[in-house]
Amino acid sequence: MWKRLSVLWLAVRGDAKRLWYALGHPEAPAWLKAGTAAIVLYLLSPVDLIPEMIPILGVVDDLVIVPTALRWLLSRLPADIRDHAEARASGAKPQSPWKPARR
Numbered sequence: 726m727w728k729r730l731s732v733l734w735l736a737v738r739g740d741a742k743r744l745w746y747a748l749g750h751p752e753a754p755a756w757l758k759a760g761t762a763a764i765v766l767y768l769l770s771p772v773d774l775i776p777e778m779i780p781i782l783g784v785v786d787d788l789v790i791v792p793t794a795l796r797w798l799l800s801r802l803p804a805d806i807r808d809h810a811e812a813r814a815s816g817a818k819p820q821s822p823w824k825p826a827r828r
Contacts (some may be wrong), residue, residue: 736788737813740795746813760798
């Protein structure tokens with residue numbers, strides 16, 4: 726299981742960081758949290774579309790489904806939350822969404 730998760734992490738590292746920062750935004754929609762929980766449950770669930778016992782195909786389904794689901798969730802984010810997550814993931818310090826800007 727750890728090998729599957731480490732290979733998957735290499736594939737979704739950037740999208741996972743953006744999703745994490747989007748979840749931390751105070752205006753993150755409830756559907757984003759539910760979708761993220763569904764992805765995590767799918768990853769940790771012993772039930773899989775293609776069993777892991779089939780050598781290569783068992784990992785390939787996770788490498789297709791999880792990144793596709795992450796990108797689908799990220800593409801439906803409101804623009805301000807998406808920009809905030811992009812800025813945080815790139816290492817820039819974005820303007821805080823809950824504090825007024827200083828002049």
